[in-house]
Amino acid sequence: MSVEVVRAGVLTTLQDRGRGGCAMLGVGAAGPMDDVAPRLANALVGNASDAAVLEITLVGPRLRFDEAATIALTGAEHAAVPMWRPVRIESGTVLDIGTARRGARAYLAIAGGFVVGSVLGSASTDVNAGLGGLDGRPLREGDRLTIGPAGQRAREPQPTWSLDPRPWFDADPAIPIRLLHGTHYEALDAASRRALFGHAFRIAPDSNRVGFRLHGPRLALSAPVEMVSEPLVAGTLQLPAGGQPIALIAEHPTIGGYPRIGHVAAVDIATLAQRRPGDIVxxxxxxxxSAQTRYLERERELARLIEAIHERLISQATQ
Amino acid sequence: MSGAARRDPAVEPLGETALLLRFGEGLDPAINAHVHAAAFAVRAARLPGLIDIVPAYATLALRYEPAAWVDANGVQPWRNLEGAVRAVLAAPPAQASIAPRALEIPVCYGGDFGPDLALLAEHAGLEPGEVIERHTAATYTVAMIGFAPGFPYLFGLDPALRMPRRASPRTHVPAGSVAIGGAQTGIYPSDLPGGWQLIGRTPLALFDARRDPPSLLLPGDRVRFVAIDAASLAVRDSHA
Structure with missing residues (x-):
């Protein structure tokens, strides 16, 4: 079966869990901005965690289903369908995902998964490098997305339960984002070190999947740092010459020459990814x-929940 | 600019899912050789949970899954990984004696393919032909690959050919452009914006995701440039 893209939305891309092993060749991980919501969406439709999903940015696509399907929508709040649960979509339905009410990125998984060719080990779209997904580009009108065969469970009637999204999705900008000191944190002048943790920053409009530009107090080094290009990771907080930091995310360059003043804790990248341009950080x-302990706790919680979802789906199918 | 190479690197976290090993500072081929030897040794050791091994000039990043390094004693995963990496690096470099790959890159210098060749020659106080002679005489080392998929940063440029980047970068540099930026030379793998001085073009595809490995050049490779004429470039182009 396939799903037709009637309207593409602002920026809708196919993403699995990202690319590994090619950063040494200049090919970054890409993958979803929020690395939690897509795993739960996949679990809710009986897919493996690494099945390809749609990452939907702010304004979603309009999709025509030419056969019945089971989907799950997680992440940013949309009114199109009940979220955080499996939803049966009847044949012939045109589903308009619409505009997010809270949060920035929603994830749509479909039972059977989107069938996407693997490029360098991943289905993830790297828009900048033009790799993965649909010819390395976002969805556009007229695309047809092929769906893999769904397991038996997905054909059962809709459940009456849904996940509590609270531990996994919070778009409240008041929640602080945890930041580790970077290699060049100590090179900031005293006022900038205070400002980094004492002041709010605002996500600039030209933020994207590469990173979030943060407007706020101008940060300065006490003396210039002599450095050559060094590796970067998702979460790295770079400080370019202008003094406005950039938090790198999914499509970050693999190496760069700006001072690294901090790293957003990997466990908080999903929270940051749900902020919109104009939101406070x-x-x-x-x-x-502490960051690593929290990361491991989160991963264990997530694994337990995904297991519980699978058991619920099985017991429902056998009732 | 450069310090002494450290066999035993300093370790800096890049957040809680990556470690940076620092072998020194600056643009130093000896330090960079340590980085490549360490990358080779770590890869050969097949440590669990390593997602990416990323060599740069003087540093090597290891991106990892912390869950793969949890132990029964409550030691933090990053400490366990650091210990394992130090043990790998302390072992005698048995396989590091494998000779690096050597590749030749055909380049058509000057003209439309190298619009900055004349400017660079003037900057260097040389004839364009002498620039080509010097650029093809050297053996280069791929210090790292980054900026874009398959973009090699090469060590080994004749100091006479150094030239600062353009004050205003070009919005479009054609794929295959061979360029000089400061003390380095490199090749644009795809059509990209860029500020380096363009001296020629190669018909070789630097990056092709369908190829294995996708990048023509790998970190640590040795490279020589060979001058070809425009006709050869065109012939190769028509076969591409």
Whole structure:
């Protein structure tokens, strides 16, 4: 079966869990901006965690289903369908995802998964490099998305339950984003070190999948840092000469020559990814041990929940 | 600019899912050789949970899944990984003696393919032909690949050919352009914006995602440039 893209939305891309092993060749991970919501969407339709999903940015696509299907929508709040649960879509339905009410990125999984060729080990779209997904580009009008065969469970009647999204989705800009000190944090002058954690930053309009430009107090080094290009990761907070930091995310360059003043804790990247241009970001300090402990706790919680969802789907199918 | 190469690197976290190993500072071929030897050794050790091994000039990043390094004693995963990496690097470099790959890159210098050749010659106080002679005489090392998929940063440029980047970068540099930026030379793998001085063009595809490996050049490779004429470039183009 296939799904037709009647309207593409602002920026809708196919993403699995991202690309690994090619950063040494200048090919970054790409993958979803929010790395939690897509895994839960896949679980809710009985897919593996790494099945390709649609990443929907702010204004979603309009999709025509020529056969019945089961989908799940997680992440940014949309009114199109009940979220955080499996939803049966009847044949012939035209589903308009519409505009997000809260949050920035929603994830649509479909039972059976979107069938996407693997490029360098991943289906993820890297828009900048023009790799993966549909010829390395976002969806556009007229595209037909092929759907893989769904398991038996997905054909069962709709459940009456849904996940509580609260531990996994919070678009409240008041929540601080935890930040580890970067290699060049100590090179900031004293006022900038205070400002980084004491002041709010605002996400600039020209933010994208590469990173969020943060407008706020101008940060300065106490003396210039002599450095050559070094590797970068998702979460790296770079400080270009202008003094306005950039938080790198999914499509970040693999290497760069700006000072790294911090790293958004990997466990908080999903929260940051749900902020919109114009939203506030406040940073709270966290040390490496605490960040790693929280990351592992989150991953264990997520694994338990995904297991519980699978069991629920099985018991429902056998009732 | 450069310091002494450290066999035992300093370790800096890049957040809680990556470690940066620092072997020194600056643009130094000896330090960069340590980076490539370490990348080779870490890859050969097949440590669990490593997602990406990213060499740069003087540093090597290891992106990893912390869950793969949890132990029963409550030691933080990053400490366990750091310990394992230090053990790998402390072992005698048994395989690091494997000779690096050597590749030749055909280049059509000057004209439309190298619009900055005359400017660079003037900057260097040389004839364009002498620039080509010097650029083809050297053996280069791929210090790292980045900026775009398959873009090699090459060490080994004749100091006489150094030239600062353009004050205003071009919005469109054609794929295959061979260029000089400061003390480095490189090749644009695809049509990109860029500020380096363009001295020639190669018909070779630097990056093709369908190829294995997708990048023509790999970190640590040795490279020489060979001058070809425009007719050869056109012939190769028509076969592409």
């Amino acid at each position: 406040r940073f709270a300090g966290i040390d490496l041990d």
